[in-house]
Amino acid sequence: MATFQFELVSPEKLLLSRQVEMATIPAAEGEMGVLPGHAPMIVALRGGIIRVRENGAETETLFVGGGFAEVSPERVTVLADEATPLASxxxxxxxxxxxxxxxxxxxxxxxxxxxxxxxxxxxxxxxxxxxxxxxxx
The missing domain is CATH 4.10.860 (DNA Excision Repair, Uvrb; Chain A)
Known part of the structure; x- marks a missing residue:
């Protein structure tokens, strides 16, 4: 299956950087699913949950307190105000x-x-x- 580079950066550190199949991000306008080849855009994020899918399964769930995401056909970069794995x-x-x-x-x-x-x-x-x-x- 096709993938794209997903990066999640908090003020403290780079939390996640790898190839994924899909990411769901809490855009200010509502939940936004991103797949490979997505149209380029920059979106504001509200507080919510980021979900990452790899190999047909959800592999990561993280709470973000807000921020921005830059989406391109080959990459998604999330700049989060704060980010915490749901398990933590x-x-x-x-x-x-x-x-x-x-x-x-x-x-x-x-x-x-x-x-x-x-x-x-x-x-x-x-x-x-x-x-x-x-x-x-």
Whole structure:
């Protein structure tokens, strides 16, 4: 089966770099499946789960807190704000981070810039996804 190069980079390190058959990424507009030969694009990512398929099976699932993905016919590069393998995602830590994000959102004033309000809300939504993913793992 045809493959493409998939790379996942977090601020700390390169987490994944190999040939894969398919990747599903949490684009801001919705889940996006990428196969070899995909049309070139750059997309913003929301907090969600990246799923990687190799040899007909799902081999990697990782939580990302947001970021960007550059897609070309031969390569996908994900630049994640944060990335954690699902198996390493702690439910207690995710719930604590959700509570912190919700508190930060409550502190945002209506007079604050819209970008600041949007960022606080995006963080809450990402942490809700992390809690759900940790419970399912």
């Amino acid at each position: 995602l702690s439910r207690a830590a995710s719930e604590r981070r959700l509570a912190e994000a919700e508190a930060a959102l409550r502190e945002v004033q209506t007079s604050d810039p819209e970008a600041k309000r949007d960022a606080a809300l995006a963080r809450v939504l990402a942490m809700r996804t992390a809690v759900e993913a940790a419970q399912a793992a």
